[in-house]
Amino acid sequence: MTAPVVVAGGGLAGAAAAGLLARAGRRVLVLERDASPAPKICGEFISREAQRYLMRLGVDPAALGAHRITGVRLVRRDSIVEAALPFAGYGLSRRTLDEALRQQAAAAGADVRRGHAVTLARCGDPVTLAVEGLGEIPAAALFLATGKHDLRGLRRVPASPPEDLVGFKLHLRLADSQRSALAGHVEVLLLAGGYAGLQRVEGERANLCLLVQRRRLRRAGGGWSGLLNDLLDTEPHLRARLDGATPLDPRPLSIYRVPYGFLHAASAQDAPGVFRLGDQMGVIASFTGSGMSIALHSAAVAAATYLAGRPAAAYHRHMRRDIGGPIRSASALYRLGRGTPGQALLMRLGAAWPGALALASRATRLSARAP
Ligand SMILES: Cc1cc2nc3c(=O)[nH]c(=O)nc-3n(C[C@H](O)[C@H](O)[C@H](O)COP(=O)(O)OP(=O)(O)OC[C@H]3O[C@@H](n4cnc5c(N)ncnc54)[C@H](O)[C@@H]3O)c2cc1C
Numbered sequence: 001m002t003a004p005v006v007v008a009g010g011g012l013a014g015a016a017a018a019g020l021l022a023r024a025g026r027r028v029l030v031l032e033r034d035a036s037p038a039p040k041i042c043g044e045f046i047s048r049e050a051q052r053y054l055m056r057l058g059v060d061p062a063a064l065g066a067h068r069i070t071g072v073r074l075v076r077r078d079s080i081v082e083a084a085l086p087f088a089g090y091g092l093s094r095r096t097l098d099e100a101l102r103q104q105a106a107a108a109g110a111d112v113r114r115g116h117a118v119t120l121a122r123c124g125d126p127v128t129l130a131v132e133g134l135g136e137i138p139a140a141a142l143f144l145a146t147g148k149h150d151l152r153g154l155r156r157v158p159a160s161p162p163e164d165l166v167g168f169k170l171h172l173r174l175a176d177s178q179r180s181a182l183a184g185h186v187e188v189l190l191l192a193g194g195y196a197g198l199q200r201v202e203g204e205r206a207n208l209c210l211l212v213q214r215r216r217l218r219r220a221g222g223g224w225s226g227l228l229n230d231l232l233d234t235e236p237h238l239r240a241r242l243d244g245a246t247p248l249d250p251r252p253l254s255i256y257r258v259p260y261g262f263l264h265a266a267s268a269q270d271a272p273g274v275f276r277l278g279d280q281m282g283v284i285a286s287f288t289g290s291g292m293s294i295a296l297h298s299a300a301v302a303a304a305t306y307l308a309g310r311p312a313a314a315y316h317r318h319m320r321r322d323i324g325g326p327i328r329s330a331s332a333l334y335r336l337g338r339g340t341p342g343q344a345l346l347m348r349l350g351a352a353w354p355g356a357l358a359l360a361s362r363a364t365r366l367s368a369r370a371p
Contacts, residue, residue: 002027002140003126003138003139003140004026004027004028004029004111004137004139004140005021005026005028005029005139005140005141005306006028006029006031006118006127006129006137006139006140006141006142006143007021007028007029007030007031007110007143007145008118008129008142008143008144008145008146008151009031009033009118009144009145009147009149009277009278010030010031010032010098010102010105010112010114011032011040011098011145011295012094012097012098012101012292012295012296012299013145013147013277013278013279013280013295013296013298013299014030014032014143014145014146014277014278014299015030015101015102015104015105015112016053016057016101016295016299016300017143017277017298017299017300017302017303018030018108019057019101019105019110020299020300020303020304021143021303021306021307022105022108022109023108023109024303024307026307027111028109028110028111029110029111029113029137029139030102030105030110030111030112030113031113031118031129031131031134032113032114032115032116033115033116033117033118033146033149034114035114035115036114037095037096037098037099038095039093039094039169039171039249039253040094040095040098040169040253041167041168041169041209041253041254041255042094042169042209042291042292043169043186043197043199043207043209043286044091044092044093044094044201044209045089045090045186045197045199045287046066046089046090046091046092046292047087047089047290047292047293047365048087048088048089048365049290049293049297049365049366050292050296051089051090053293053296053299053300054101057101057104058104059097059100059101059104061092061097062090064092064096064097064100064202065092065096065202065203066090066092066201066202067090067091067092067184067199067200068089068090068184069085069088069089069090069091069184069185069186069199069200070085070088070089070184070185071083071084071085071184071185071186072084072085072185072186072187072188072357073185073186073188074188074347074350075187075188075189075190075237076189076190076343076344076346076347077234077235077237078236078237079347080237081347081350081351081354081357082185082354083350083354083355083357083358084358085358086358089186091186091199091200091201091202091207093171093201093202093205093207113134115132115133116131116132116134117131117132118131118132118146118151119151119152120151120152120153120154121136123153123154123271123274124271125272125273126138126139126140126273127139127142127273127274129142139273140273141273141274141275141312142274142275143275143277143302144275144276144277144280145277145278145280145295145299147278147279147280148255148279150280154271154274156259156262156280158259158261158262159261159262160261162257162258162259162260163213163257163260164213164214164215164257165194165211165212165213165214165257165258165260166211166212166213166214166217166254166255166256167209167210167211167254167255167286168208168209168210168224168227168253168254168255169207169208169209169252169254170207170208170247170248170249170251170252170253171201171205171206171207171208171247171248171249172205172206172207172208172242172245172246172248173204173205173206173245173248174206174241174242174245175244175245178240178241178242178243178245179204179206181241182199182206183200185199186198186199187199187237187241188287189210189235189237189238190337190343190346190347191210191212191234191235192216192340193212193213193215193216193338194211194212194213194216194338195210195211195337195338196208196209196210196231196238197209197210197287198238198241205248206245208242209286210231211258211286212227214256216230224251224252224254258283258286259283260283260284260285260286260330260331260334261283261327261328261331262282262283263282263320263323263324264276264280264281264282264316264319264320265316265320266312266313266316266317266320270312270316272311272312274312275302275305275306275312275315275316276298276312276316277295277298277299277302278294278295278298278299279295281316281319281323282294282319282320282327283327284326284327284330284331285327285330285333285334290326290330290365290366293365294323294326294366297319297322297323297366298319298323301315301318302315322366323366326366333360
């Protein structure tokens, strides 16, 4: 039997690519480290571009109970600027979304195995993987979709060291009045030394996802509860939203030093037959809502490139052209929004010209270009 295409990581990009390859009749093996559906650190905002890719795969966020979002609020302490989004987005937990994508891949014929972490055994022709519980597996091609986790031997090399940011994500049940007030909106809070996103997802859940500089976390005592108290003291809008809220997770998920701005460059050192997907290909600054669409776009372009018999380097060059602009624009917006003068400027711009928020969201999105 021919070696399968191995997809390392059954998250968004991996599961999407597996579905496309399996539909085209390829033998596909998906190896996912988590043994059961798990939450993921993410703002959980699904942009229009991401919706298009999901719908093509037969995954409909609305049918999964996603919360429809048509407006954005930019909040700085007690000032709020509000604008309509140029499209309707959705709020859906990653636990639900990623599971639906894995199910579509399995229904298309991919062999989806959970609870198997992958490491690289040998780079070469073929690439050989060492798989927890399954031993060594040679791959016709490797679709590397392990998200923020690098495989030894195939590590990402960011152009500059990642910023000292710590991220947290927590699901909450808000008090009824706050749940109604938040309905239909994504709220982006500009914090001293970071920013936060708050929106509703399916059911009675709201998702709070935030990033702060590590020195702010240290000043607040180094842990989540100290940081939360500090935020409740300094952020009146957040205090009002969380008044009477119940956390739905025992503790928040956290992440450290995300390499925002990373963009993989095809080089002579690249292992042949290795296609980098999603965050392994490029990492866009959060809260622009484009990370998931980049992951899904990468899955579509990688599958099309592989099925056309073209090399991984051609795919990586194509992706750089498609996502380089949005990644650079999002990084510029992030740099502007992290300091006090930039935050004040963003609030003034947003108040004077509500179209500015829509323009910023367009600059950081993929164009409608499909593979
Ligand atoms: C703080 C924050 C907020 C964000 N908010 C948004 C947002 O609101 N909207 C948006 O569009 N994007 C957002 N993003 C970006 C988005 O979450 C990512 O771009 C997207 O998840 C990337 O998908 P992926 O498939 O590459 O990786 P993932 O979805 O992370 O999937 C990787 C999978 O690989 C598995 N895995 C890892 N290592 C191994 C291994 N060794 N062996 C086997 N399996 C392995 C993992 O368990 C996981 O399931 C945010 C990111 C951050 C950090």
